[in-house]
Amino acid sequence: MLKKYNWAILGCGWIAEIFASDLRTLDNAVLYAAASRNIDKAKRFAKDFGFQKAFGSYEEMLQDENVDIVYIASPHSFHYKHTIMSLKYKKAVMCEKAFAINSKEVKKMIKTSKQEHTFLMEAFWTRLVPTFQRVLSIIESKELGDLKMVQSDFMFHAPFDERSRLYDLNLGGGALLDIGIYPVFTALQTLGNPENIVANVIKSPTGSDQHIDIIFEYNEDRRAYLRAGFMNDAPNFSIFHFEKGTVQISREMNCPILIKTEEGIQELKEDDGAGFGYYFEASHVMECLDKGYIESPILTNQFSLNLIQTLDEIREKINVVYPNHD
Template sequence: MTDENGVLRWGILGTGGIAHSFMEGLRATPTAQVTAVGSRTPERAEQFAKDWGLPRSHGDYASLAADPDVDVVYVATPHPWHHPHTLLCLRAGKHVLVEKPMAMNALQVAEMTAAARESGRFLMEAMWTRFLPLHRRVRELVDDGAIGELHQLSADFGVSAPYDPDHRLFNADLGGGALLDLGVYPLALASWYLGELTVVGATRRLSPDRMVDTQTTVLVRGSGGAAGLLSCASLTSTPGRAVLAGSRGWLEIPQFWAGTSAVLHRNGHEPEEIRRPLRANGYEYEAEEVARCVAAGLPESPDIPWSESLHLATLTDRIRDMGGLVYSPPTVKAVPLPDSSQD
């Protein structure tokens, strides 16, 4: 489903802010041609198509999924709708790149990967950080023993957003909360370097209406015994830094989730700065991974396989269980959380 030059025809499902960011990346991707957009209403779809000069717009998602001139769909809707919209596209014969987190829970992720397997189509969670040039280089350094045996990892991602209970970040019915929106970045980083993770403990702080978490801190243990301290916050700015510490030094990555530079500290040596600038805004690299895998006939990416997405969803399920966080279906109103000594 690519032309002779390996170009994929993309459809964009959803017209929110993340869809616009992804379009910036696609514009810098030689293997991408965006042919259509779909939204909940014709007006939204038409405006998005006009903004980006797209040839076609669809006023509903089913029409986009059925478009014969679309090979792969980027699902950019809020978290609770990743599952149904991905199933819609897979069953229509489209490849799918679905925004992270892949779904609301591990059960939904399992259903999505089963549908991809049944349809014979490619499916990947859009964990874009993993494909950035800087993280490729940092991974090489760690694998080559630049800091010795990896013993511990810390990562935080916090933003000071204005509190609005109707905003997606704070609305439980829209999959809100710091953990699912921001915490997936530190979790995915830890999983990549530490292997299969066990959640040792978790604490959280609730929003003023007690509907979602605005801060979550997690202690994890990797398969080899290394420890990870991970945190996320939606009402509190944090440095956004990751540190990988080993037996012979450490690597520090400022703003790791969109990193372009890192500093390598080898014991007994001067610090070494590593720079890997982005070609556009970083989303171009995950789009290129989709094209590479589809051209090779791969159903999943070796760098973020289905098993990894299921692992990450299982971790967030476990962390929510520890913090007493329960998400209702989007058709059922969420209720405030009870008092907890972990607040």
């Protein structure tokens, strides 16, 4: 019989709603507590998704001895504070991406996890969905030869609003940390850390990055071309160029993998499930806890540190600074 874990949600925004809708499909996940700074919002969230308790204080929720795992879904600028607080209460933590605002904060989060001997993982659901795992297996098998180039986009239209989280630098706003992190993640997972980074930006009136174009340069003429922004909509594909063909995946769930070679186009289908894909990361966290791990062997804390250091370097090149963090 699977051991059951009591889950708590810290921050009851839209991303927490998506996660909670997937979490309730897992037999070993108990929807135990939800917390918001607004108790009425927490109560509505708990009622809508079937959580047993609602709290109007994050710390009050963390003081509940029955909480096993905390999913941190607050804005980027609060991830560091909320992760440290949760770990000090000995709660296993899965924190939404971006893990924190910068590498200085991530290093302290990892250090605290080790000091408290308590689990910590960045919530990067895309790494664990079957479609992306199939891409990684194609790369590893070299059935199409060596991977030479990656193209990855994530764009949607979001009209400028200085009050929006997407544009507010005080909340870690900007395309890079919000959605550009996905293309950067894709390149790091498939090509590794680049030798050189080139970045160009279009800034919003608040000084946040509204659109960004990034090139990762590697030895042996390998490249990654990455784009993210709020200025326009886009198909949002990732295309992997090999010596003997290309592989294309969509950012949408349950879309076919398109493999193009000299022999034609082949469609592969992986079962990414009926939800949003977040149950894969939740299930993985509980598997890690079953084994007594304090970090994931798949989404390691070292990878998360490499990722945020890469994002730091990109931000330095485009001169985006977050007040009270950098």
